Every structure is written in C-alpha cells, then in structure tokens.
C-alpha cells in the first residue's frame with residue numbers, strides 16, 4: 060500500500076488579520092497534484108486541520124471541493140481520507156460526507172465517544188476505510204485518553220485482516236515526545252499524550268497537529284534524508300502544508316509512505332514543498348533597528364532589492380515607536396500590493412525595561428490569539444502568588460472535560476447544536 064500523507068492545511072488562513080494565503084495554498088496543491096499523478100498512491104491522507112476556522116466562508120469551501128475533486132481526477136483509483144483537526148468543526152466537516160463517499164473520499168469529523176466500546180460491534184465501521192491494498196483507521200481530533208476506543212477499532216480490523224494487509228491509522232494530537240519548534244507561543248498549553256495511548260496493531264500512524272515534519276523516536280536530522288526505512292508501528296507527523304512563522308526555519312514536506320505488508324518495515328520518502336512566500340526578519344543584517352526611521356528604511360532596502368514575503372521587525376526595547384508606526388509601515392508597503400506582508404508583532408531585543416519584567420505586557424495581536432485562559436494566567440502568574448498553577452490547570456481541564464462530555468451526550472442524543480466549539484478553541488496548532 061502506498062499513501063501520500065499531509066496535514067494541517069489550514070485552508071482560509073488569514074495571517075496577521077490581514078493577508079489571505081489562497082495563492083500559497085494553490086501553489087501547494089499544484090505540487091500535491093503533481094505528486095498524486097506521479098506516484099499514484101492508494102490513498103491521500105489529510106490528518107486534520109483542513110480549515111483554519113470552524114466556519115470557513117463559501118469561497119474557502121468551494122476551494123476545498125474543487126481542489127480535492129481535481130486531485131482525484133489525476134489519480135482516479137485513489138481514496139481520499141480527510142479527518143477533522145482541532146481547528147475544524149467536526150460536524151460541519153462531516154456534513155457532506157455521504158456525497159464525498161461517491162468518489163471514494165472519506166471525511167471523518169466526529170470523534171467516537173469513550174463509552175462507545177460498550178456498544179455492540181459495528182460502530183467501528185465509521186472509522187475504517189477499506190481499500191484493496193489495505194486499511195486505514197481514521198480518527199479525528201480527540202481529547203483525553205481514547206486508548207480503548209482506538210484499540211477496539213484496530214482489533215476489529217485485525218480480526219478481518221487475514222491476508223496481512225498494511226494498516227494505517229490517523230490522529231490529530233500532540234504526542235509528548237514531539238519537537239514543537241514553531242509552536243513556541245503555545246508551549247505549556249498543548250495537552251500531550253503518550254504513544255502507548257495510541258494502541259497497537261497499526262503499521263504507520265499518520266499524525267497531524269504539530270507543524271514540524273518528524274518521525275517519533277528519530278532525530279530531526281533524519282529529515283535531511285530523502286528516503287528512510289522504519290519498522291512497523293512507526294508514528295510520523297507529516298508537518299503543515301504551509302509554514303506559519305519565522306520560527307519555522309525547517310523544510311516542510313509531504314510524506315510518501317510505502318507499506319509492503321502488515322508487520323513489515325515501511326519506507327517514507329520526503330517530498331519537499333516549495334514555498335511561494337518566505338518569512339524574514341528585518342533588518343536583514345541580523346542587527347536591530349535603532350530607530351523607527353531605521354526600521355522603515357530596512358523595509359525599503361528589502362523591497363528595493365526585490366525582497367518579497369512576510370517580515371517582522373527587530374527593534375531594541377529602548378526605542379520608542381511613534382503611535383502611528385504601523386500606519387507608516389503600511390504606507391511604505393502600499394506600492395507592493397500584498398507582495399510584502401507585515402507581521403506587526405515586533406521582535407523586541409536587548410534588555411526589557413524594568414516595568415516589563417515586573418508585569419506581563421501583551422501586544423494586541425498576542426492577546427487576540429490567546430484564546431486559552433490558562434495561557435494568560437501562566438504568563439501573568441507572578442502577579443498572583445496566592446494561586447497554585449497546577450490546581451488552576453487541573454480545574455480548567457476538569458471544566459473542559461465536563462463541557463466535552465456534555466457536548467458528546469448532546470450528539471449522542473441527536474440534538475443539533477448551535478455551534479460545536481468546546482475543546483476546539485483551546486489549542487492553536
């Protein structure tokens with residue numbers, strides 16, 4: 060069995076509340092289409108975070124439909140396996156699943172309830188994709204430990220798999236041994252699980268959620284190789300389709316996975332994604348701009364040299380920027396349409412002034428991204444010595460779990476919901 064594994068597409072993403080990334084996604088899908096044509100995989104697996112937001116607009120949904128139908132046109136026998144991530148609305152993503160099935164596209168949005176294992180066999184079918192070459196156990200984003208549920212599906216496949224066909228499983232979560240470079244903003248709030256919770260019986264675990272491509276248990280240096288061989292039972296993050304910050308200096312790839320048989324070694328070939336836009340830090344000489352004018356000049360220099368893409372400015376703490384600084388930046392950029400894109404979050408360098416070490420100060424952009432109350436509390440913890448962080452964290456987890464349970468009960472009862480945000484809003488990647 061051969062699969063193409065990708066994840067974290069974040070279709071419809073708007074960076075810095077300003078810039079649409081549609082052309083970057085088109086550029087990515089042109090490459091993916093070529094790989095589907097060239098490698099003729101049995102399945103294309105997208106391990107969650109298809110859309111960037113819960114309710115993507117009509118244009119974004121149209122893009123999704125048009126693009127995926129086109130991929131399948133260049134590889135007509137290919138199955139599409141698309142699961143929901145924490146950014147996706149599980150029920151919305153799954154709404155048209157029946158229609159998609161007509162072209163062998165399997166969209167799995169809703170997670171199995173932890174109590175479903177008590178039900179009669181059959182519920183597992185919802186999470187199993189059967190192909191002539193093998194099986195895919197497709198799980199969307201799930202919170203908490205679902206080991207029993209996962210194992211039940213894998214055992215169900217095992218009982219049927221007398222021909223020893225390869226078994227792939229998908230998941231959208233953070234495993235505790237993963238390298239989270241590029242997620243620095245979220246560190247401390249990503250709930251992690253251990254590989255043991257993923258059960259046994261799969262040959263390849265196709266993961267999403269962490270944006271850095273990596274095989275669990277292998278060094279990041281291995282990513283420099285084009286093809287590697289791994290034993291059965293290997294877990295791998297495909298990495299995101301696009302890079303999303305200056306911190307992601309590593310290459311992004313799509314994984315081509317070849318699985319000869321259940322229990323046998325498999326190979327992963329890393330297909331390097333060409334990026335339409337890159338991320339830069341200005342001034343380009345690696346120093347910090349010593350004044351607002353110097354910062355603006357570094358942008359002009361970058362632009363005059365033909366520089367294009369996203370950038371952040373490096374400025375020392377002691378420089379005071381004028382109140383309309385962002386406006387001045389946008390004015391410089393006007394001539395370049397949206398080819399040069401400004402991240403207004405300044406990279407402050409040097410020694411922070413005393414007031415900033417005593418009290419956590421947030422920039423507006425940072426606060427807007429901060430949708431987990433726990434993160435805010437952690438960052439301001441010094442101001443509240445009377446609270447125990449661990450107790451607060453536990454309390455938040457309990458509330459979250461309770462909300463999730465209530466939400467799941469609603470789904471089981473068949474009630475429609477106004478919106479299904481609960482766990483989805485707590486994690487960023």
Ligand SMILES: [Mn+2]
Nearest residue numbers: 108144268488
């Ligand atoms: Mn995610």
